[in-house]
Amino acid sequence: MYQTSTIKEKYTLLLKMIVPILVTQIAIYLISFFDILMSSRYGTPDLAGVSIGSSIWMPIYTGLSGILLAITPIVSQLVGAKKELDAKKAVQQGLYVAITLAVIIFISLFFSIDWILSKMSLEPAVHRIAKSYIHVMCAGLVPLFLFFVMRCFMDALGQTRVTMIITILTTPINIILNYLFIFGKFGLPELGGVGAGVATAITYWLIFFITVWIIAKRVPFERFRLFHQWPKLEWLRWKEILLIGVPIGISLFAETSIFSAVTMMMSNFSTAIIAAHQIALNFTSLLYMVPLSISMGVTILVGFEVGAGRMGDARIYSYLCIATAILFSFISACILFILREPIAHMYTADDIVLEYAVHFLVYAAIFQLSDAIQAPVQGALRGYKDVMITFIMAIISYWVIGLPVGYALATYTDFGPFGYWIGLVAGLTAGAITLFMRLLIVQKRVTV
Template sequence: MYQTTTLKEKYALILKIIVPILVTQVAFYLISFFDILMSSRYGTADLAGVSIGSSIWMPVYIGLSGILLAITPIVSQLVGAKKESAAKKAVQQGLYVAIVLVVVIFIVLLVGIDWILGNMNLEASVHNIAKSYIHAMCAGLLPLFLFFVMRCFIDALGQTRVTMIITLLTTPINIVLNYIFIFGKFGAPELGGIGAGVATAITYWLVFFITVWIIAKRVPFERFRIFHDWPKLEWLRWKEILIIGVPIGISLFAETSIFSAVTMMMSSFSTEIIAAHQIALNFTSLLYMVPLSISMGITILVGFEIGAGRMHDAKLYSYLCVGTAILFSFISACILFILREPVANMYTTDGKVLEYAVQFLVFAAIFQLSDAIQAPVQGALRGYKDVTVTFIMAIISYWIIGLPVGYALATYTDFGPFGYWIGLVAGLTTGAITLLIRLLLVQKRFSSTSKAKLAN
């Protein structure tokens, strides 16, 4: 990370930070994608089991790992303020927090998975595959969460290209290991869908060891000596991590779980409608990687500038990133609207599913603008360490506005299943507007505080 003076330099740094994050996010997305795809080649029950296991795993993982995202603004502000010793301690305490979170998730999934799956009326074979898949994934919890903390540290230094290179290794490794353990190649046991969980857990361990080596040996990370002089538990640092991280985690959980909830509520409609909904949701999730990556990048940039006391630069980065996200969303929405039929054709040849998918993709196009505003604005607020309002608005926009409005429209109007998407658009739009207002207020407060300090 370094100081910039012109808009051209700022935008060059934005691209340098965000493009690798985007590649990283897509690479992580592909792990789940290939788990499901390769399991489908083995058998229908394996496909169903892995899909269900993944749908349970992802909201839990994203929500709790989201707590660790607090490391990014904390470290970026400390590095911006040239307090590298304090940054090292923050990362070390973050690793301790990660271990505690792993223990919590492990116990919850180990004890509660039978109850969760038992309430889904699954066939016995699907139930067993989903359960065993999650148990196998749990073997990779520790390296995954420790890697997540180290990734936040690497990203906070602006070295997102390093994270990208590490993560790019995961996809080919995971594909090879899936092939070995799903289909029983090279003397390995033939585990079917369960093998996808085993493969992913092994992949997480390999990526963890690679990351440890890079941080311990490579410039500029080695000077922090992260793995030396381990401190005792420091409750004040834990408190800072949790105060910032818990609202972030709950916000991410509210965001990811709402789509699972809508999918479950869609079960009252026909199989064709459910399939069409999944097509639109899958493609929209891929497009969302761009505003999500911008959100993560803006947290790093704003945090660094705040730590250095450059409030005006922090504000400029916020506007540039939000503007970039809006521009992308406008382009992607136009492309999605114009090419909605070819997009749907990539997924299915079923005439009825195609008909519904094309209609769902219209709402997906509308969805883009709201997503493009709320995601980077959330990222900017995290850079300011302002997360409580974001958490509250996530709950309100998704669960108090989006889901009830969607249910009412789907149940009591002619919109039918499309009502759920209209509800989500309404909730997201409300969240985007209120969060944008909040960002302006926070920027004003920080600018006033900075001016007051200079005056004294």
């Protein structure tokens, strides 16, 4: 990380931050992407089961790991202020928080998943696959959360290329393990969709061990001696992490859980509709990695500039990131609209599933602009450590506006399952508008 003076220098640094984060996010997302894609090749019940299991897993994981995202602005501001010892202590306490959260979610998910699934109208095979998928995924919770904290630490130092390299190395391994456990190759059990969960849990442990070695041995991380002189629990640091992290986690949970809620509410429709919905959601989530990566990058850059007291530079980085995300949104919308049929064909040869998926992808193309605005704006607000109002806006936008509108259209109009996607468009648009207004208020306040 370093200070910049011109727009060209700022954009160059911005790309140096964002491109490795993007590759990392895509590589991490490809784990889930190939879980669903390869399960779809095994059978439609496996696709539906893994889709339901993933829809439960992702918002819970995203919400709780979002709490750990507090490490990024905390460390970036401390590094910007030249307080490296404090940065080390913050990360160590973050690791304690990660273990605590992982244990809580492990116990909660492991024992409640059967009850959650029983509330849905699922076919027996889909219920069984979803339950087993969640159970085996729980085995990777602790290493996944610990890796997340260490990744936030490395990214906050501006070393986003390192996490990129780690995930690039491990993603192909996950695909190979998927092939082995889903289809039962080389004497391993043929587990179908459940095998995708086994492969992913193993991959999470692999990522964790590689990251520990790099932080302990490689420049510039080794100078922090992160795994030496472990402190006692420091409740003041826990308080700072939680005060920043809990609103971030709730905001992320509100955003991701609305998609999962829609998936679960679609359990009243046929298995073909559930599968088609998940196909569209799975591919658009891959495209979302770009604005999400920009969001993570702008948190680091804004946090660093705020820590150094350069508020004007922080504001410029915010607008550069938003503009970049909007440009990409037009590209991604065109991809979804023009190539919707080939995209759907990647997942399935079932004519009924294919027809629904093509229609869902049209609606997915519509909300690309809203997604592109709200993600980097949230990232910039995190860099300012402004998170409380953000999560309130997120809840209102997604749960008070988005989901009720979707339910009303799906239940009381001829839109049917497509009504839920119109609701998603409404919620994301409301979120983008209100969050941008909040960013303007915060920037005006810190500049005065």
